[in-house]
Amino acid sequence: MAETGPAPRRFGTFAGVFTPTTLTILGVILFLRFGDIMGQAGVLRGMAIVLGAQTVTLLTSFSLSAIATNTPVKGGGAYFLISRTLGVEFGGGIGLFLYLAQATSVALYVLGFTESFLGAFPSLGWDSRLVASCVNLGVFLCVFAGAGWTIRLQYGILAVLVLAVLSFFAGALPLASLHTLAANLHPAYGKGSGFFPLFALFFPAVTGIMAGVNMSGDLADPGRSIPVGTFTAIAFTGSVYVGMGLLLSAVLPQGELLSRGFVVRELALVPGLVNAGVFAATLSSALGSMMGAPRVLQAFARDRVLPRLAPFARGSGKTQEPRLATLLTFLIAQGALLLGDLDAVAPVITLFFLVTYATLNLACFLEGVTRNPSFRPRFRWHHWSLSLLGTLECLGLMAFLSPLWSLLCLLALGGTMVLIGRAEILATWGDLTSGLAFQRARASLIRLEKEKYHPKNWRPSILALSGGAWNRNHLAEYACCLASGRGVVSLAQVLLGDVETLGTHREEAERLLRKHIRENGLCAFPVVVAEEDLGRGMKTLLQCHGLGGVRxxxxxxxxxEDPKRRETFFQTLRLARRMGKSILVLRYDQTRSREEGIVPEGPLSVWWTDPQNGSLMLLLAHLLRQNPLWRDHPLRILLTPPPQADRESLVTGMQGRLEKARIDGEIEVLPTEDPEETLSRTLANPGLLLIGFAPPEEEEEEEAFLARMASLLALPGDLLLVCHAGHASLEA
Known part of the structure; x- marks a missing residue:
């Protein structure tokens, strides 16, 4: 997916981050619900709620600042940061959740404004839903006109809000009493209330840290503005909440905090300023969310994660305003207004934001703990332990707040990620999953290097000398079936020519081989080397390919059958034998009919001639039958003793081997003086026959070897010649 050009940026730290963040945090909860929270929770638990929520946002802000100073930040806020770190699946899932949380937050703030407005003017008698709908429409029109107009409007709102807070402090401070404060230390929960329900009600107040981040596409310097503006806003608003909470508890007994309703206005020096302040706070928060949510959706749509959302990628005017996304946000908020009230909407928003914060912290933790070289944030105060703590705190709070809804929320997130993953979207940005996989692979390789080898841990690690695999795809498919998801397969090709001039061709050949692997669904790795002749290329592969315990x-x-390749063929056999590799040679019968791909009709047969090669042949036959296409092929063990041999003892011995090996198979004894001729008659409907062999150790033995093999190669069906190096054991 191609990155779109960034929208024009013009706002600084104060206008673009501090102002929207502060206005969203000092919102509806502060004026309409904070007195009730402090009355029920008491001073100690009330401060614990405030500090606990602030801790979540503070830890998340550390992660947010680290990621924001590690990558060029464009539009989309937290979605952009998560998607460019954790990848398209995680980013897509969180993008939808973050957008829905922001859009629903508009309804929360509009409901707060409506409640305060009708409380201030009870004589009007207007319908609350009608007022809320009109306010929602007004907020929509302000944002639809453009972010610049909205930002300028928020300067005035911030001034009114600060005056309202100062009015409360001026009126409440002379009435404060340490005796009253001491009497309010402990909780007085109402019916159905408690610490965590009150936490869920309060937490949306501090989710305003996303308001500034969501303006990332409109910031002049997001790498500087996001950390500075966010931390400054947290410090300022945190002081306001702590100060107001202590003053409320020091002025009124708990019973009056619960019963007097709009207590902040009653205690203010100028009550009218508090009315104006709550109007300003709720409207500004609604404006901030109405601005931020469409920008998340616009960035999400521009990444083409879900093609049906492509129309929302369009921007209007020079500043690329997301007007269509703003319209959708208005409709979602309007739907929430018609379905819920303030107390019902707040806990839902809490869960949505906790999921987003947990994921953001997880992204930063994994970047730090995996020591990704590209993770070089300029924000100096970050450490992966802080991000881990933030992740665990968010998940723990979700579990305490609502285990069932938290589980459903995480399942919905997982389902969205699976849906996006199945779409096989190719993202042009890097993601953390590849870095995490590399770190796990590195750790596993180091551990394998330290572990002492034991036959119990043997797994097939197959180097298939398939050349251009598209020419001999049967060899590649057999290799993958023999590994059966338990081992590693490498498909090797040798390019003949001068090494110095074949660099570009080698990369192209590897790209084509990788494409062939992907298109055919093979679980394999490509490896291409350039050498002057085929023999030297094979030596290079056998000596150098692989890493540590996965060589x-x-x-x-x-x-x-090509005589020109005979010399290279035998050189490869001898080199592999001397390097302690097991050897498999496949004679593919192209005259046989196939059920699907390489799978021939007929049984899977092992000609048992000696225990050394026989143990590997049985293991390979067992692995083949773990593949769905081979599962219904019966396994036969063919014994061809002389006619005078003790047939019963041979069967008993073979049954004992199979029992120790935990492998099921049919034993068939074929007494004969001419095994090849007997096998030819027995294999009337052959599938695959595994035969043990010993490759010639010297050039002088090659002709004799070919003569011995001639009768075997005349057998019908696919043949797999097996030479065991001794690493695997049936009894392990």
């Missing part, structure tokens, strides 16, 4: 332990070749 190939098995080499798979195709049998070739």
């Amino acid at each position: 190939p332990n098995t080499v798979l070749l195709g049998w070739s």
Whole structure:
């Protein structure tokens, strides 16, 4: 997905971050619900609620600042930061949740304004839903006109809000009493209330840290403005909440805090200023959310994560205002207004934001703990332990607030991520998942290097000398089936020519091989080397391919009738044998009919001639049958002793081996003086036959080896010649 150009940026720290963040935090909860919260929770638990919520936002702000100073920040706020860190699936899932949380927050603030307005003018007798709808429409029109107009409007709102807070302090401070404060230390919960329900009601008050971040596309210097503006706003608003909470508890007994309603206005020096302040606070918070939510949706749509949202990517005017996304936000907020009230909407928003904060902290924690070299934030006060603490705190609070709804929320997030993942969207930005996978692989490789090898831990690590796999795809498919998801398969190709001049061709060949692997659904890795001749290329592969404990332990070749390749073929066999690799040679019968892909009709047969090669043949046959396409093929163990041999003891011994190996198979004894001729008659409907062999150790032995193999190669069906290096054990 191509990145779109950034929208024009013009706002500084104060206008773009501090102002919207402060106005959203000092909102509806402060004036309409804070007195009730302090009355029920008491001073100690009330301060714990305030400090606990502030701790969540503070820890999240550390993570937010680290990520914001580590990458060029464009429009989309927290969605942009998460998607460019955790990747398209995580970013897409959180983007939708964050957008819905912001859009629903508009309804929360509009409901708060409506409640305060009708409380201030009870004689009007207007319908609350009608007032809320009109206010929502007014907020929409202000934002629809453009962010610049809204920002200028918020300067005046901030001034009124500060005057309202000062009016409260001026009126309440002379009435404060330490005796009253001491009497209000402990909680007086109402019916159905408690610490966590009150926390859920209060928490939306501090979610305003996203208001500034969501303006990231309109900031002149987001890497500086986001940390400075966010922390300044948290410090300022935190002081206001602590001060107001202590003053409320020091002026009125708990019973009066609960019963006197709009207590902040009653205690203010100039009550009219508090009315104006609460109007300003609720309207500014609604404006901030109505500005931020569409920008999240616009950024999400521009990434084309979900094609149906593409119309919302469009911007209007020079500043690329997301007007269509703003219209949708208005409609979602209007729907929430018609369905809920303030106390019902707040806990839902709390869960949405906790999920977003947990994910943001998780992103920063994983970037730090995996030591990603590209994670170099200029924000100096970050450490991955703070992000981990923030993640755990968010998840813990979700579990305490509502285990069921938290679980459903996380399941919905997971479902969205799966849906986006199945769409196989190719993102042009990096993500954390690849870095995390690298770190896990690194740790596992180091551990494997330290571990002492034991046959119990043997897994097939197959180097398939398939050349251009599209020419011999059967070899690649057999290699993957033999690994059966338990081992590692590498498909190797040798480019012939001068190494210095084949660099570009080698990269292109590897790209084509990787494309072939992807299109055919093969679980394999491509490896291409350039050498002057085929023999030297094979030596390079056998000696250098692999890393630590995942170096190939098995080499798979195709049998070739081409005399020109005979010398290279035998050189490869000898080199693999001397390097302690097990050897598999596949003779693919192209005349046989196939059910699907490489799978032939007929049973899977193992010709047991010696325990050394036989143990690997049984293991490979067992692994083949773990594949769905091979599962219904019966496994036969063919014994071809001389006619005078003790048949019963042979069967008993073989059954004992199978029992120890925990492998099921049918034993078939074929007494004969001519095993090849007997096998030819027995394999009337062959599938795959595994045969043990010993490759020639010297060039002088090659002709004799070919003569011995001639009768075997005349057998019908697919043949897999197996030479075991001794690493695997049936009894392990």
